Amino acid sequence: MHDIRFIRENPQSFDASLARRGLEPLSARLLKLDEERRTLATELQQSLAKRNEASKAIGQAMAQKDMERAEALKAEVAALKESLPALEEKEKQAGAALDAALAAIPNLPGDDVPEGADESANVEVSRWGTPRDFAFTPQDHADFGPALGLDFEAAAAISGARFAALRGGVARLHRALAQFMLDRQTGENGYEEVNPPLLVRDAALYGTGQLPKFAEDLFQTTDGRWLIPTAEVSLTNLVREQIVAEDSLPLRFTALTPCFRSEAGSAGRDTRGFIRQHQFEKVELVAICRPEDSEAEHQRMVKCAEGILEALALPYRKVLLCTGDMGFGARKTYDLEVWLPSQQTYREISSVSNCGDFQARRMNARYRPEGEKATRFLHTLNGSGLAVGRTLVAVLENCQNEDGSVDIPAALHPYMGGITRLEPR
Known part of the structure; x- marks a missing residue:
């Protein structure tokens, strides 16, 4: 607003x-x-x-x-x-x-955001890691994943397109990734774990900017509530209509939740595989802070997301989005893009945004600076730390072997119950 x-x-x-x-x-x-x-x-x-x-x-x-x-x-x-x-x-x-x-008007871009009409004007900031030099032609996860337990056919019979059932070792790996991310963000990065509602009212989605503009991208229930497209909605709204004590700032929240998106505007994109699903899990990061702290908080949040990729030894690049590619509520956004061998390109795995006071005004979320009578609007930030399904895809593809097996990254070994490699079933 x-x-x-x-x-x-x-x-x-x-x-x-x-x-x-x-x-x-x-x-x-x-x-x-x-x-x-x-x-x-x-x-x-x-x-x-x-x-x-x-x-x-x-x-x-x-x-x-x-x-x-x-x-x-x-x-x-x-x-x-x-x-x-x-x-x-x-x-x-x-x-x-x-x-x-x-x-209905999107957030105004920050002064340091590059100008451009679309993703072609995004600016690469840095790269980490070197893509693996395979001795064989790496396969797409959609091709070798089913032998590991990635079941698209059964899910389609149950729910239709853009759903998947994870079975056996792949299901275990997916769970391991989610728990590793959550433990890292809470234990090392200081985020408070929250188990939030998955169903929210109109006001919550209005507060974070999904409504009224993006209703077609959401799923609505028969009683008028909405399934969250990301835990950003629930976590950011924890401070709606509140005057937060200044000495409690910054607030940092994280949650592992299912997310639900209709993908109304993505017809024909990523129809194969596990990259673009109607239902997926994500570890979300949200920060609430004073205006003067939001830029530093933004950089910190990006580092927290980068740390997951580095711990998993997944090559990635950091990109500063241009004005034409940013989300509706963002004033500045960094995307982290992970390397996918089958596509020989980097694909988005995390988007970390500083929304300034845009969401806080819609939620009437404020704080009172010490010694002042007047209140000010808070700044809100959000990002993925990370999208679990896309990270699973990145691990499968980057760690695949010619025989269809997948080596488990060392950081996940404590979560896998002694399993260090997925073998075709």
């Missing part, structure tokens, strides 16, 4: 930032809606004041035995009472129209 006061004071700057996002100027339209709302609010306040003054004057007139004036005042009050509901509704509708317009 955007601050209308900022837009009033900086319309040209606001439009310039939107232009970097590839959007047309919107300040004039927003300010017109704001002026209509403020005019109606002033008219409503004046009418209420007139009603109150007239009501007091009635008693004075009657005390003075001026019945003619008292009756005239009563008629004035009656007329005001009759007109007030319509005026209140107009003012309410004008406020809702302004809020809806503001809610």
Whole structure:
């Protein structure tokens, strides 16, 4: 959500930032809606004041035995009472129209975010690790994974496309990865583990920016709740409508949860394999902090995600997203992309975003700086630490052998009950 006061004071700057996002100027339209709302609010306040003054004057007139004036005042009050509901509704509708317009506009990009229309303008920041030099042609996980227990056919018969059933050693490896990530983020990186709700109300998704714009990408239940597309929704909303104590900041939360996405906008993309599923698990990272700390917190969160890939010895690169490739709620985003031998390219495995106060304004999440009476909006950040399914794919492909077996990374050995290699079934 955007601050209308900022837009009033900086319309040209606001439009310039939107232009970097590839959007047309919107300040004039927003300010017109704001002026209509403020005019109606002033008219409503004046009418209420007139009603109150007239009501007091009635008693004075009657005390003075001026019945003619008292009756005239009563008629004035009656007329005001009759007109007030319509005026209140107009003012309410004008406020809702302004809020809806503001809610549909993406976050403004940070000054250090590169400008560009799409992913071709993203900037590679660094690389870690060297892709393995295979003595054979590495296979796609979708081809050799079924022999290890990656069952697409049974899942499709049960649920349709973009679902998978994990069986045997692959299921164990998937669980090991999830537990390793969660232990690392809580034990070494200081995140508080949370087991959050998977079903949320409209307000929670509005707070983090998925609603109203991205409803088609979500699954809704018969009672009107929504399945979370990521634990970011539940974790970030832990501070909604709160004034957080400054000395408790930063708050750092992590959760391992199933995630559910309809993938409405991804027709034809990654139809094979385990990369793009309707249901998947992810270890999410969320941080809530003071505005002056959010850039440092962003860099810290990226490091926490990178540490998982490095511990698993998976080659990856870090990319700073351009203005045209960032998510709706982000002001700055780094993607971590892991190397997939079968595709001979890097694929996204984590996206870590600083949202500034964009989400906090939608959630009314604030803190009170020490020694000040006024409150300020918090800054929120989120990222994957990591997507478990995509990490499973990366391990399978990077650690595969010519006979179809897969060597388990050493970091996962304590979680595998003595299993160090997956063998074809």
